[in-house]
Amino acid sequence: MRLRHPGGTPLHLSYCTNVHAAEDLDGIIAQLDVYAVPIxxxxxxxxxxxxxxxxxxxxAALAEDPALRARLRRELSVRGLEVVTLNGFPYRSFQDPVVKHAVYHPDWTTADRLSYTLDLALVLADLLPEDAARGSVSTLPLAWRDPWDTGMADQAARRLDRLAAGLADIESATGRVIRVGFEPEPGCVVETTSQAVARLAGVDGDRLGICLDLAHLACAWEEPAAALKELSRAGLPIVKVQMSAALETADPDALREYVEPRFLHQTRNPAGDAADDLDEAFERGLPGPWRVHYHVPLHVSPPAPLATTIPVMRAALAELAGGPRPLCDHFDVETYTWGVLPPALRPQNPEQLAAGIAAELDFARAALRDVGVMT
Structure with missing residues (x-):
């Protein structure tokens, strides 16, 4: 959706399609009619x-064939759909029965991750609306934290230099600016704002920056205002914001029905105690309160003693879009866990999923309106 900051800057609000399983072009186009058009x-x-x-x-197929890119752009346009941002974190198979640590591979020490990201940037350059100022691609925060050593850090740094050069080449060839945002996430080489500043120091700030996932920020128990000031001082731009909410509770037993086999649900408490998954947190008896990396629908308030980190999201939006100029212009609702929610909350058919995503987007639009954005 097209929104506008009071200062005049256009803002883009979207929903992330990694909640859907299609991984070929025909399947992606078919899911537009099943979900996006009804939404x-x-x-x-x-x-x-x-x-x-x-x-x-x-x-890769789209990057190789301009005719395929033109086809996808037409299919989007005739349905009243547009794309200014791509999610380049999951490489493939993101809705498989078990994902867990596989989502972090290939990482930024590999040529495959670089090639994939540049393919996405080239595709996005052709999908961007004519009046869009820029495009964005989100990606993983270098790698999972273990193993990680100096040699791997050097390999990743070389890949990032080649990424920036590749993005410059795409801009030269197409006239479109594409930026890549690294998404801090619990358990990764870059989990916190301080780690982002340390690990990404020296990158090309015109083309590379941060994808700020607001559930991840909450799980790190960070204060949005302080985090954004630290990133600004380091010259790391916010390339993209993922509007997401994590679970929170002072009574961990209330979370037992959220244990599930597909995704990792990293768990943190304010003392810095950490577990890499929800079942591990139970096994170790991690002291509460907990915040859990489990993206839950923005508009849903779970029954007490559960809560969500929507207050953190609102505080972040006030900093990002409530000032005299926005700190970011791409806002993407990313709730990919609809299919693994407890059965009572889980959509039972595509119509229910489309209705839920629409309700989330309406909530997100209202949250941005609350900080002064014009909708």
């Missing part, structure tokens, strides 16, 4: 933004 109708908006997820094989 746009429910919201009553002329144009719906998608934070498109393209698995590596389809990204």
């Amino acid at each position: 746009r109708a429910r919201l009553g908006t002329d144009v719906l933004g998608l934070g498109l997820w393209l698995a590596a094989p389809v990204a």
Whole structure:
């Protein structure tokens, strides 16, 4: 959706399609009719933004064939859909029965991760609306934290230099600016704002920056205002914001029904105690309160004693979009866990999922309106 900051800057609000399983072009186009078109109708908006997820094989096919890119752009346009941002974190198979640590591979020590990200950037350059100022691609925060050593850090640094050079080449060839944002996440080489500053020091700040996932920020028990000031001082731009909410509770037993086999649900408490998954947190008896990396629908308030980190999201939005100028212009709702929610909360068919995503987007639009954004 097209929004506007009071200062005049256009803002883009979208939803991330990594909640859907399609990984080939025909499947991606089919899911537009099943989900995106009904969502746009429910919201009553002329144009719906998608934070498109393209698995590596389809990204490579699109990057190789301009005719395929033109086809995808047409299919989006005729449905009233647009794309200014891509999710380049999951490489492929993101809705498999078990994902867990596989989502962090290949990492930024590898040529495969570099190739995939540049493929996405080239595709996005052709998908961008003519009046969009820039495009964004989100990616993983270098790697999972273990193993990680000086040699791997040097390899990753070389890949990032080549990434920046590749993005410059795409801009020269197409006239479109594409930026890549590294997404701090619990358990990774870059988990916190301080680690982002330390690990990404010296990158090309015109093309590389941060994808700020607000559930991840909350799970690190960080204060949004302080985190954003630290990033600004380091010259790391906010390339993209993922509007997401994590679970929070002072009574961990209330979270037992959220244990599930597909995704990691890193768990943290304010003392800095950490577990890499929810079942591990129970096994170790991690002291509460907990915040859990479990993206939950923005508009849903779970029954007490559970809560969500929506207050952190609201505080972050006030900093990001409530000032005299926005700190970011791409806002993407990323709730990929609809299919693993406890059964009572889980959509039972595509119509229910589309309705839930539309309700999230409506909530996100209202949250941005609350900080002064014009909708």
